Amino acid sequence: MQIHIQSINPDFFTPASSEVWSKNFELHANSSYLIQAVSGSGKSSFFNFLYGLNNRYSGTILFENKSISTFSESDWTNIRKQQISIVFQGLRLFPELTAFENIQLKNGLTNHKSKPDILEMMSRLDIAQLADKKAETLSYGQQQRVAIIRALCQPFELLLLDEPFSHIDNNQINNAIALINQEVTQNNATLVIASLGDTYNINYTKTFLL
Numbered sequence: 091m092q093i094h095i096q097s098i099n100p101d102f103f104t105p106a107s108s109e110v111w112s113k114n115f116e117l118h119a120n121s122s123y124l125i126q127a128v129s130g131s132g133k134s135s136f137f138n139f140l141y142g143l144n145n146r147y148s149g150t151i152l153f154e155n156k157s158i159s160t161f162s163e164s165d166w167t168n169i170r171k172q173q174i175s176i177v178f179q180g181l182r183l184f185p186e187l188t189a190f191e192n193i194q195l196k197n198g199l200t201n202h203k204s205k206p207d208i209l210e211m212m213s214r215l216d217i218a219q220l221a222d223k224k225a226e227t228l229s230y231g232q233q234q235r236v237a238i239i240r241a242l243c244q245p246f247e248l249l250l251l252d253e254p255f256s257h258i259d260n261n262q263i264n265n266a267i268a269l270i271n272q273e274v275t276q277n278n279a280t281l282v283i284a285s286l287g288d289t290y291n292i293n294y295t296k297t298f299l300l
Protein backbone atom coordinates (compact mmCIF):
# COMPACT_ATOMS: atom_id res chain seq x y z
CA MET A 91 0.00 0.00 0.00
CA GLN A 92 1.31 3.44 -0.94
CA ILE A 93 0.95 5.83 2.00
CA HIS A 94 1.42 9.59 1.67
CA ILE A 95 1.63 11.76 4.76
CA GLN A 96 1.05 15.42 3.97
CA SER A 97 1.85 17.94 6.64
CA ILE A 98 -0.16 16.44 9.48
CA ASN A 99 -0.41 17.95 12.96
CA PRO A 100 -2.53 16.88 15.93
CA ASP A 101 -5.35 19.28 16.87
CA PHE A 102 -5.13 18.47 20.58
CA PHE A 103 -1.51 19.39 21.34
CA THR A 104 1.24 21.42 19.74
CA PRO A 105 4.10 19.09 18.93
CA ALA A 106 7.74 20.06 18.94
CA SER A 107 9.38 20.24 15.55
CA SER A 108 10.09 16.73 14.29
CA GLU A 109 10.64 14.61 11.17
CA VAL A 110 6.97 13.55 11.21
CA TRP A 111 4.76 16.51 12.21
CA SER A 112 4.30 19.15 9.48
CA LYS A 113 6.38 17.08 7.04
CA ASN A 114 5.59 15.41 3.70
CA PHE A 115 6.78 11.84 3.24
CA GLU A 116 5.79 8.45 1.84
CA LEU A 117 5.78 4.96 3.29
CA HIS A 118 6.34 2.18 0.76
CA ALA A 119 5.56 -1.52 0.49
CA ASN A 120 8.40 -3.94 1.29
CA SER A 121 9.97 -1.32 3.55
CA SER A 122 10.56 -0.91 7.29
CA TYR A 123 10.51 2.38 9.18
CA LEU A 124 11.50 3.29 12.72
CA ILE A 125 9.80 6.13 14.60
CA GLN A 126 12.15 7.12 17.41
CA ALA A 127 10.26 9.24 19.86
CA VAL A 128 10.62 10.80 23.25
CA SER A 129 7.76 10.02 25.58
CA GLY A 130 4.76 12.28 24.98
CA SER A 131 5.85 13.41 21.52
CA GLY A 132 2.78 11.82 19.99
CA LYS A 133 3.76 8.45 18.56
CA SER A 134 0.61 6.73 19.84
CA SER A 135 -1.43 9.59 18.36
CA PHE A 136 0.35 9.13 15.01
CA PHE A 137 -0.49 5.40 15.05
CA ASN A 138 -4.10 6.14 16.01
CA PHE A 139 -4.37 8.48 12.99
CA LEU A 140 -3.04 5.75 10.67
CA TYR A 141 -5.38 3.15 12.23
CA GLY A 142 -8.44 5.40 11.92
CA LEU A 143 -9.05 5.67 15.68
CA ASN A 144 -8.52 9.41 15.83
CA ASN A 145 -9.13 11.98 13.08
CA ARG A 146 -8.35 15.10 15.07
CA TYR A 147 -5.48 16.33 12.95
CA SER A 148 -4.82 18.85 10.22
CA GLY A 149 -3.13 17.83 6.97
CA THR A 150 -3.83 14.73 4.91
CA ILE A 151 -3.04 11.01 5.04
CA LEU A 152 -3.53 9.17 1.74
CA PHE A 153 -3.77 5.40 1.26
CA GLU A 154 -3.35 4.67 -2.47
CA ASN A 155 -4.06 8.37 -3.16
CA LYS A 156 -7.37 8.35 -1.22
CA SER A 157 -7.69 10.57 1.82
CA ILE A 158 -8.38 8.35 4.83
CA SER A 159 -10.62 11.06 6.28
CA THR A 160 -13.23 10.01 3.68
CA PHE A 161 -13.37 6.41 4.96
CA SER A 162 -16.57 5.24 6.69
CA GLU A 163 -16.61 3.08 9.84
CA SER A 164 -17.35 0.06 7.65
CA ASP A 165 -14.37 0.93 5.41
CA TRP A 166 -12.20 1.01 8.54
CA THR A 167 -13.59 -2.32 9.76
CA ASN A 168 -12.52 -3.91 6.46
CA ILE A 169 -9.17 -2.13 6.45
CA ARG A 170 -8.44 -3.35 10.01
CA LYS A 171 -9.40 -6.89 9.00
CA GLN A 172 -7.47 -7.07 5.72
CA GLN A 173 -4.92 -4.28 5.38
CA ILE A 174 -3.63 -2.84 8.64
CA SER A 175 -2.60 -4.71 11.76
CA ILE A 176 -1.36 -3.17 14.99
CA VAL A 177 0.23 -3.92 18.34
CA PHE A 178 -0.90 -1.17 20.72
CA GLN A 179 1.46 0.01 23.41
CA GLY A 180 -1.19 -1.17 25.91
CA LEU A 181 -1.67 -4.44 23.98
CA ARG A 182 -5.48 -4.61 24.46
CA LEU A 183 -5.60 -8.36 25.11
CA PHE A 184 -8.74 -9.85 26.62
CA PRO A 185 -7.56 -10.70 30.16
CA GLU A 186 -10.12 -13.47 30.80
CA LEU A 187 -9.30 -15.30 27.55
CA THR A 188 -6.34 -17.63 27.20
CA ALA A 189 -3.28 -16.68 25.16
CA PHE A 190 -4.41 -18.96 22.34
CA GLU A 191 -8.01 -17.67 22.44
CA ASN A 192 -6.76 -14.09 22.18
CA ILE A 193 -4.86 -14.99 19.02
CA GLN A 194 -7.60 -17.18 17.55
CA LEU A 195 -10.27 -14.52 18.12
CA LYS A 196 -8.47 -12.27 15.61
CA ASN A 197 -7.33 -15.12 13.37
CA GLY A 198 -10.89 -16.48 13.12
CA LEU A 199 -12.04 -13.33 11.27
CA THR A 200 -10.03 -14.34 8.20
CA ASN A 201 -8.77 -17.88 9.04
CA HIS A 202 -5.37 -16.56 8.02
CA LYS A 203 -3.40 -19.21 9.96
CA SER A 204 -4.07 -22.81 10.96
CA LYS A 205 -3.92 -23.94 14.61
CA PRO A 206 -0.57 -25.72 14.01
CA ASP A 207 0.77 -22.51 12.39
CA ILE A 208 -0.24 -20.50 15.46
CA LEU A 209 1.26 -23.00 17.87
CA GLU A 210 4.47 -23.01 15.86
CA MET A 211 4.65 -19.22 16.02
CA MET A 212 4.05 -19.39 19.78
CA SER A 213 6.80 -21.97 20.07
CA ARG A 214 9.23 -19.75 18.16
CA LEU A 215 8.60 -17.00 20.73
CA ASP A 216 8.76 -19.49 23.63
CA ILE A 217 5.13 -19.07 24.71
CA ALA A 218 3.56 -22.29 23.33
CA GLN A 219 3.52 -23.73 26.86
CA LEU A 220 1.35 -20.76 27.90
CA ALA A 221 -1.32 -21.26 25.20
CA ASP A 222 -4.02 -22.30 27.68
CA LYS A 223 -3.21 -19.74 30.38
CA LYS A 224 -5.40 -16.69 30.80
CA ALA A 225 -3.76 -13.57 29.42
CA GLU A 226 -4.13 -11.78 32.78
CA THR A 227 -1.86 -14.39 34.41
CA LEU A 228 1.03 -13.82 31.98
CA SER A 229 3.95 -11.47 32.50
CA TYR A 230 3.89 -8.28 30.43
CA GLY A 231 6.69 -9.58 28.19
CA GLN A 232 4.74 -12.79 27.59
CA GLN A 233 1.61 -10.75 26.84
CA GLN A 234 3.61 -8.66 24.36
CA ARG A 235 4.57 -11.83 22.49
CA VAL A 236 0.91 -12.94 22.42
CA ALA A 237 -0.08 -9.53 21.01
CA ILE A 238 2.68 -9.69 18.37
CA ILE A 239 1.53 -13.12 17.17
CA ARG A 240 -2.10 -11.99 17.21
CA ALA A 241 -1.16 -9.06 14.95
CA LEU A 242 0.51 -11.47 12.50
CA CYS A 243 -2.61 -13.67 12.30
CA GLN A 244 -4.43 -11.59 9.72
CA PRO A 245 -3.61 -10.35 6.22
CA PHE A 246 -1.92 -6.93 6.31
CA GLU A 247 -0.22 -4.41 4.06
CA LEU A 248 0.77 -2.14 6.95
CA LEU A 249 1.97 -3.41 10.33
CA LEU A 250 2.12 -0.85 13.15
CA LEU A 251 4.08 -1.81 16.28
CA ASP A 252 4.02 0.66 19.19
CA GLU A 253 6.96 -0.16 21.52
CA PRO A 254 6.35 -3.89 20.97
CA PHE A 255 9.49 -5.20 22.68
CA SER A 256 9.70 -2.98 25.78
CA HIS A 257 9.43 -5.94 28.23
CA ILE A 258 11.11 -8.65 26.14
CA ASP A 259 14.72 -9.84 26.54
CA ASN A 260 17.20 -9.50 23.66
CA ASN A 261 17.11 -13.16 22.72
CA GLN A 262 13.33 -13.18 22.37
CA ILE A 263 13.40 -9.79 20.60
CA ASN A 264 15.58 -11.36 17.90
CA ASN A 265 13.18 -14.31 17.60
CA ALA A 266 10.23 -11.90 17.34
CA ILE A 267 12.01 -9.77 14.72
CA ALA A 268 12.77 -12.86 12.60
CA LEU A 269 9.11 -13.87 12.72
CA ILE A 270 7.87 -10.34 12.01
CA ASN A 271 10.30 -9.93 9.08
CA GLN A 272 9.19 -13.24 7.62
CA GLU A 273 5.51 -12.26 7.72
CA VAL A 274 6.14 -8.71 6.48
CA THR A 275 8.11 -10.09 3.52
CA GLN A 276 5.42 -12.68 2.72
CA ASN A 277 2.78 -9.93 2.74
CA ASN A 278 4.94 -7.41 0.78
CA ALA A 279 3.98 -5.11 3.61
CA THR A 280 5.14 -1.86 5.20
CA LEU A 281 6.45 -2.13 8.77
CA VAL A 282 6.40 0.86 11.12
CA ILE A 283 7.92 0.38 14.59
CA ALA A 284 7.88 3.03 17.30
CA SER A 285 10.48 3.00 20.05
CA LEU A 286 11.71 5.33 22.75
CA GLY A 287 15.32 4.85 21.66
CA ASP A 288 16.10 1.21 20.85
CA THR A 289 16.79 0.58 17.17
CA TYR A 290 16.66 -3.26 17.12
CA ASN A 291 18.34 -5.39 14.48
CA ILE A 292 16.21 -4.34 11.51
CA ASN A 293 17.24 -2.96 8.13
CA TYR A 294 15.21 0.27 8.01
CA THR A 295 14.48 2.19 4.84
CA LYS A 296 14.29 5.32 6.99
CA THR A 297 14.31 6.39 10.63
CA PHE A 298 12.14 9.31 11.75
CA LEU A 299 12.80 11.29 14.90
CA LEU A 300 9.54 12.30 16.55
Ligand SMILES: Nc1ncnc2c1ncn2[C@@H]1O[C@H](COP(=O)(O)OP(=O)(O)OP(=O)(O)O)[C@@H](O)[C@H]1O
Pocket residue numbers: 102103127128129130131132133134135136179
Ligand atom coordinates in the same frame (compact mmCIF):
# COMPACT_ATOMS: atom_id res chain seq x y z
N1 LIG B 1 -7.41 12.35 23.47
C1 LIG B 1 -6.55 13.29 23.82
N2 LIG B 1 -6.97 14.52 24.19
C2 LIG B 1 -6.09 15.47 24.54
N3 LIG B 1 -4.77 15.32 24.56
C3 LIG B 1 -4.29 14.12 24.22
C4 LIG B 1 -5.14 13.05 23.82
N4 LIG B 1 -4.37 11.97 23.52
C5 LIG B 1 -3.09 12.37 23.73
N5 LIG B 1 -3.04 13.65 24.12
C6 LIG B 1 -1.83 14.41 24.40
O1 LIG B 1 -1.04 14.34 23.23
C7 LIG B 1 0.33 14.20 23.55
C8 LIG B 1 0.90 12.96 22.87
O2 LIG B 1 0.28 11.79 23.38
P1 LIG B 1 0.65 10.36 22.80
O3 LIG B 1 -0.06 9.34 23.66
O4 LIG B 1 0.41 10.33 21.36
O5 LIG B 1 2.21 10.33 23.08
P2 LIG B 1 3.29 9.18 23.02
O6 LIG B 1 4.45 9.77 22.30
O7 LIG B 1 2.71 7.94 22.46
O8 LIG B 1 3.66 9.03 24.53
P3 LIG B 1 4.15 7.79 25.42
O9 LIG B 1 5.37 7.26 24.76
O10 LIG B 1 4.40 8.40 26.75
O11 LIG B 1 3.02 6.80 25.43
C9 LIG B 1 0.42 14.16 25.08
O12 LIG B 1 0.76 15.45 25.50
C10 LIG B 1 -0.99 13.80 25.51
O13 LIG B 1 -1.30 14.37 26.76
